Amino acid sequence: EAQVTQNPRYLITVTGKKLTVTCSQNMNHEYMSWYRQDPGLGLRQIYYSMNVEVTDKGDVPEGYKVSRKEKRNFPLILESPSPNQTSLYFCASSFTGRAGELFFGEGSRLTVL
Amino acid sequence: GEDVEQSLFLSVREGDSSVINCTYTDSSSTYLYWYKQEPGAGLQLLTYIFSNMDMKQDQRLTVLLNKKDKHLSLRIADTQTGDSAIYFCAESPGSSNTGKLIFGQGTTLQVKP
Numbered sequence: 001e002a003q004v005t006q007n008p009r010y011l012i013t014v015t016g017k018k019l020t021v022t023c024s025q026n027m028n029h030e031y032m033s034w035y036r037q038d039p040g041l042g043l044r045q046i047y048y049s050m051n052v053e054v055t056d057k058g059d060v061p062e063g064y065k066v067s068r069k070e071k072r073n074f075p076l077i078l079e080s081p082s083p084n085q086t087s088l089y090f091c092a093s094s095f096t097g098r099a100g101e102l103f104f105g106e107g108s109r110l111t112v113l
Numbered sequence: 114g115e116d117v118e119q120s121l122f123l124s125v126r127e128g129d130s131s132v133i134n135c136t137y138t139d140s141s142s143t144y145l146y147w148y149k150q151e152p153g154a155g156l157q158l159l160t161y162i163f164s165n166m167d168m169k170q171d172q173r174l175t176v177l178l179n180k181k182d183k184h185l186s187l188r189i190a191d192t193q194t195g196d197s198a199i200y201f202c203a204e205s206p207g208s209s210n211t212g213k214l215i216f217g218q219g220t221t222l223q224v225k226p
Binding site for chain 2: 004031033035040041042043044045048050058090092094096099100101102103104105106107
């Protein structure tokens with residue numbers, strides 16, 4: 001089954017404790033992206049990757065890092081989480097030529113105390 | 114800058130038609146999209162329309178595009194309780210070659226039996 005898998009789905013952590021949210025897709029998509037969803041703000045792009053070893057900042061990259069060492073994986077790293085990073089995070093992927101036709105993961109709800 | 118606006122809430126009765134509206138700012142957007150988010154799930158692409166089209170119909174869904182007014186609408190005929198979800202409008206900015214989508218805030222559709 002074609003899917004984008006995120007882990008963990010739910011996480012409560014404390015300020016400053018490094019964490020990684022993993023994302024994996026099985027559709028051989030070149031393009032992958034991370035979004036955060038906050039009430040009243042819709043989805044905002046954090047980082048994106050056009051292909052392996054090619055990553056770039058989205059609209060709200062501060063406090064986040066990503067890597068793309070393999071085509072299927074695109075982890076999101078919070079080196080020192082802060083409460084303003086409490087949010088619902090989505091990973092998405094697509095073929096480069098059809099970048100708007102995104103496949104989304106089920107989301108990771110992160111709470112930073 | 115690029116911006117997408119939607120009303121936040123719509124309530125209809127089962128069997129009625131629903132119309133969800135969206136305005137966008139980037140006149141060079143090549144594609145416009147509608148995504149659906151069911152409770153606890155990621156976003157799912159519903160439909161999209163190319164900017165040189167006025168209308169697109171897909172079963173119970175009709176998308177209307179008024180490019181002059183930068184207005185997009187999604188009509189759901191014979192709305193069912195299973196249509197209750199958040200609907201996001203998104204544009205693919207023409208100035209961007211990164212595959213980035215700009216999402217609206219989302220419209221929560223409540224369908225009453």
